[in-house]
Amino acid sequence: MLRNDATKLSLILLMTPFILWIVLLIILPQLGIGYLSLREKLGPNDYKFGFANYVDFLQEPIYWNTLLRTAWMSILVTILSLFVGFPIAYYIAKIARRRSRAALFLLCLIPLWVSDLVRAFGWIVLLRETGIISGALQSVGLIEGPVELLYNDVTVVIGLIYTVVLFMIVPLVSTLDGMDNSLLEAGYNLGGSRFTVFRMIVVPYAMPGIVAGCIITFMLTAGSYLTPILLGGKNSMWFTEQIYDQFITRYNWEAGSTFGVLLLVFTSFVVWLGLRLTGQNLASTVAKD
Amino acid sequence: MFDLESDKITKRFGTFTAVKDVSFEVPSGSFFSILGPSGCGKTTLMRIIAGFETPSEGDIRIKGKSVLGSAPNKRNVKMVFQHLALFPMMNIGENIAYGLKCRGENRTDIKRKVTAVLDRIGLPGVEEKHVSQLSGGQKQRVAIARCMVLEPDVLLLDEPLGALDLKLREHMKIELKQLQHQFDTTFLYITHDQSEALVMSDNVAVMNAGRFEQIGPPEELYNAPKSAFVAGFVGDSNRFSGKVSAISGGEARITLANGQEVLAGIDDKALFLGAKVDVFVRPEAIFITRREKAAADSPQTLLKGVVDSLLFNGANSRVLVRLEDSSLVEVDHRIGQGEDRFNKGEAVLLGWEMHAGQCFAAKG
Amino acid sequence: MFDLESDKITKRFGTFTAVKDVSFEVPSGSFFSILGPSGCGKTTLMRIIAGFETPSEGDIRIKGKSVLGSAPNKRNVKMVFQHLALFPMMNIGENIAYGLKCRGENRTDIKRKVTAVLDRIGLPGVEEKHVSQLSGGQKQRVAIARCMVLEPDVLLLDEPLGALDLKLREHMKIELKQLQHQFDTTFLYITHDQSEALVMSDNVAVMNAGRFEQIGPPEELYNAPKSAFVAGFVGDSNRFSGKVSAISGGEARITLANGQEVLAGIDDKALFLGAKVDVFVRPEAIFITRREKAAADSPQTLLKGVVDSLLFNGANSRVLVRLEDSSLVEVDHRIGQGEDRFNKGEAVLLGWEMHAGQCFAAKG
Amino acid sequence: ETLRLLTWGGYAPDEVVRLFEEKYPDIDVEVTFSNNEEMIAKLRATRGAGFDLAQPSHDRIYAAQLEYGIYKPLDLSQIDTSVMQDGLLKSVKDNTTIDGEVYAVPHQWGTSGLMADITKAPDINSWDDLCDPEYKGRTSMRLRRTILLGMAFSMGKDPFAAYGDLAEYQKIMDEVTEKLIACKGNIKTYWSGGDDLSNLMLSGEVVASETWDSTAYKLYGEDANIVFVPPETGALAWIDTFAIPAKGEADDAAYKWINFVLQPEIVTMMSASTGALASVKGSIDLLPDDKKAAVKAAFDDAAIENLKFFVNIPAGIEDIEGKSLERIKAASQ
Amino acid sequence: MNVAAPQSTVLRMTYNTYLLLFFVYLAAPLVAAGVFAFNDSTFSALPWKGFTLDWFFGSTDPKVGMFNDRRLLRGMTNSLYIGIIVSAMAVIVGTCNAFLFERKQFPFKNVLYILMIIPLVIPGVILGISILVFASMIANGAETSLNLDLAFLRPGMFLVILGQFSFLTTITSLVIAARLRKFDISLEEAALNLGASRGRVLATVTLPFLAPALFSAFVVGFLISFENFNTTLMLVGSDAPLTITMYDRMVKVGSTPVLNAVSVFLMVGSGLLAVLSVLAQRNRTGE
């Protein structure tokens, strides 16, 4: 009896911070922007309920174009990150020797500990017209005058891959690490070629890691701000920027909230779709460790 | 004709030699085991045969042809891994079909063969099940079926029973042997458990620190070990250390540290008077009698001791006897066979037929 | 006076009953084992004794006093966990001192006691070592010392040898028994390995599906099992299924499915003519003879069979005999004792003394 | 006590802050750099809390105050308005009086116009010269309302006149938007802050740009080839003001700061940092010498005549402009 | 032989070259940002005008070094302060969550677990605006109906802390839960069995076991807080942390090599912290 009460009490004690956190900082705020997004502005301090903000969104191609562009660029970045990151993760998890493994992993992580801003800044220093690469190319004689390497989509994609590829590598390393080499050996022993073993054993085995990496990468990319803004400059066109703009330069919280809700719904939909298609679930992939 | 031949295989990792000059042949259709303690190089040898390691020296021949040049996926030796290495992302049917698919066989053939092999291992209809839904013993059989469906020249098994629990292991020993008969394929079996090797094999090689110490049928290893290592490792043994005090023909008289004398057969031509030796005697080869009765019996060796305790274990019960130098000797003791039950503290005499004692030069 | 009494303990998890109506007493200073297959409720019972579970019904008494009301940290029963549960963040000395510190003993006493107990388990001076620096067997002893330093009324051990390898397990069996003598404390030992239970214990309780099937000294369980489960679980047995065709006194005649007849002792008063029964016979109780020689011997039961294979295993070698209904019988076979070696395919006769067969009502 | 300033980059040079804190040792100055839009956004979010003194431009106060109530009325008795140029003071007061209460006084003023490196872009003199293909990839602008207005003027419209007629204004903006979208490919990047622009110009990555005159003057000091060019349709004049947020907690300190920075020697320092002219009498004379020269180089009398002061923005205008800016930003060239 | 590795020399060399290129890619912008911290020029751009430490220690006007720049220093203290509070809170709540999900049974556990990891996949912007909006709603409500001025619910340090806490807690929970999952519960039972009270068990067995995870959760939390931009941007008041200060500097004022200097400082600092946390993890677990 007594122990039962103690169990209950400790459950309540542990549950309280969790509930407070989730309800006050996650659920209610999301409901809050949902609520605000349904407020139509009629004039200064004059509001009514309705879907006008959503209708506006649909009627204004620049808004949904930006959302679509953000989405497809994010998907592109996600896929490219997977291709760029997989060989690295594979090397760290499966090929590198015990000791260099930890070192390589650390090496991979170091850029992660520097803020987005510094990283973007680094790219600017490198890529600007008076930057290092332009300078180097000129002094080697490959180009005549200086070239501007900033402010285009390729740069944005390269910069975005840079900021997110580590989030692809980490889950990949941790799943691949769990893969016993004997599975590969069995694959070869039973007659599989390198390609067969890769396709039928390595990739399916790494699937939870791939999905986890893709989800995190996609969400980070779709939600990123500094990299596309600073590297894309006048051509950035990123949906998060629209949200900030609504809040900061247009003081239009209603529209900003609407965009926020749309971004959340849209990215969640993409993630859900990805999980559906690969037959994974959120808890077993993202939260694996 | 030999299905598998290993010709002076040596494997070095850096300065460390994991396998040293190992040669053996496995005749078609036989069950060959390699028995040795952990780390002695068994797995390394098997990986060389499968093609996952390149030997530093020597040659591997399968059905008479050297395979050193062929990649692992081109050798017709299949392997059952220690932890089975069933593919967790495929169901049972897909696991078994994997090798056939790699070979490019057509769908209907694959389906037919998978069904057939599952029938043969007594697991019909489990194609759709997931690996995790099978019991340990069932997984074992699936791992074998996955190889056997490819009709390999040799099946390699790396301690496949290691992960199973006691009762299941006992059971699988017999089953494995029967599967080998059924498939009539050459098995090369690795283990550190002597009872597995003895029970299942036609021939056993005892391996120690990278070398083969002895190759022979189980009875030969058990009854006529050629080295102290084999005598100690294969089956239970009591070891007595002493010095050779007399040699005549194949017999030696050995004086133990406590001054008592024992007799032992001697094989090793290198043993000389005064050499330090170890004598190995199996518990079931030792006679035990109450001291007062001693005169009646006449085994060739007589050691004085006191019953320390009785270890009842059904058919495998033992009597622990403490000798005068306080070392313990295990003696086989079948209750109800011959003498009455011994009691703790009784003074007893131990003895054995001379040739039950195996005498080898002591190390170090 | 009993150190530990369990009085009709029952434990239910939801609708599932893990422990059913279990009663037993452990006399002071004795070694009591609970033997049962995986999942039968052994650990649950032990956790009830240690106070980690509350029984649904029944009472636990230690030194005669009910402890149901005391928290786990207030009971003077100490426990050696299956995976030892040595604290990895403390060194050996700290591990052993932990319980003494909790009791609030003073530093010098603690130090003295730790040193003393380490001496006693034969590991003097390892205080500063880290847990990971000890071998499996040493850890085992430290785990026991950590409990013994607190001088518990009862020491509980939950399959403490489960994690050790084969050779070490054999060795530790003997060592554990000796430690128990040395500390002269009551041990309650859990295992699913019958040989551990038989070798070490003064008394063994055989547990199955939450119930105790039989309590008794090892010999009694082995020689006079009271249920089919005990007969099958304790020691190796061959099982023959059939129907009772005659009963007279303590003896029954049983007709097997293949029409042959066997004899068996009968304990169960409830058996009647025509009842379906299982007869259990130990491999070492079976005689085997070549058919042509059959007339000469006269065991009371004679079954025809053919030698299927020989399982050589030194002193534990077996002959597998296939009966006419194609079931397999294991027969103990000491090479060099009595008859010559049998060969595969030989026609043989099997027989046993009537009371070597144990007869129980068949299930289902 | 802390004085939390919400101001433009350059409007609180370290040196001035240090002098101020020396004079008032119990006041600690914390500076947040911002711009017009963000000042309103921040104060809107805090309902006028979090800062003690803000410096929005004179035309951006009225509507924001009406809608969000983010400022408190000034106590003019605490400010030494006598040092201010009457015209500027009056203009700001007129623009920021609500219900008889005055909400802002002028601090710095200047114009927005063009800047060019005359060696590389000698014939820039209209807003739409920034879209001249001759300078493709070498021009810049700030994507804010100034360029919308400027471009409208250069297209022959008078946007200020259309403030009263939203439909008309919308039409003008639509045209401007189209023009600027077409122009997008021509410019290198949109600049966002003074030093940002300075870097672009000094490194030569950009040769002509829309600019605050203050920035241009600063650059003139470093490179005399870089000059401010008042557009032929007239430079747009702005006045950055002092306004006290509704929930400011250090009004006293705020007034002290206002008075402090209007002192002649501080004005010089301040102008050196901002490049702009203070709204005090004789401010041209208080300019550092190099800036004086820059102003002289930029403005002749006719240009001064031609100045167009920003007009208070009525409700609705900012939405139209905001959409236009978004469209331009989002357009792909 | 490592079967996972490519066997042919050509493949192996291609692979190694790729690895090399990748690490060059990883290092390039950081090196670039770092190098210009030492360029004796007012621009973080070529040409190289000589080596200087002014951007760290300089004190005269065009070249005021980061250690003499009040706003940067203030940003740094703010970041430090926010980082410590946020990670401490996130570690505490994360520990509770870990125990909750690893040790307790309760209805809807799976749903709640999903809720726990959800903040990880909500874009930071949205967390920022939603907390801003929600806090403003409450504050406005309190102001209009109760005439209460809940200043702490307006953008400022408190909201920044809440905003960062809202997603950091997921990360710390996962890190700590992963470690707790590896904890053999029988260690606790053993301690109880040896006579320790519940509190003592927690203090002497469970928490010491969790210590490396607590430490690295704290470090990770701190580093993420220190560099967070997206969520923070919406919630800052007048006491902006370093990243925001740097950003303002970059886009509203313009960048000078002092930003490169700050970058170098951050790289070195976070690098050290990261290495420290990895070492701490390894030392304790590498038993």
Ligand SMILES: Nc1ncnc2c1ncn2[C@@H]1O[C@H](COP(=O)(O)OP(=O)(O)OP(=O)(O)O)[C@@H](O)[C@H]1O
């Ligand atoms: N790739 C390698 N590099 C260096 N040493 C190795 C390598 N592989 C194995 N060894 C060493 O070779 C020796 C033999 O290893 P092997 O795995 O063959 O032993 P084993 O007999 O299979 O042991 P077990 O019974 O434990 O599986 C060991 O000492 C091992 O450390």
Ligand SMILES: Nc1ncnc2c1ncn2[C@@H]1O[C@H](COP(=O)(O)OP(=O)(O)OP(=O)(O)O)[C@@H](O)[C@H]1O
């Ligand atoms: N907390 C619990 N809730 C529900 N069922 C339980 C719980 N603990 C144990 N059981 C069930 O009770 C039965 C007995 O478990 P117990 O651990 O006592 O078995 P055991 O005899 O110790 O087995 P093993 O030899 O595998 O350790 C099992 O079926 C188990 O699933």
Ligand SMILES: NCCCCNCCCN
């Ligand atoms: N260097 C700071 C310049 C400040 C300019 N304020 C201009 C307002 C234009 N609307």
Ligand SMILES: [Mg+2]
């Ligand atoms: Mg091995």
Ligand SMILES: [Mg+2]
């Ligand atoms: Mg158990």
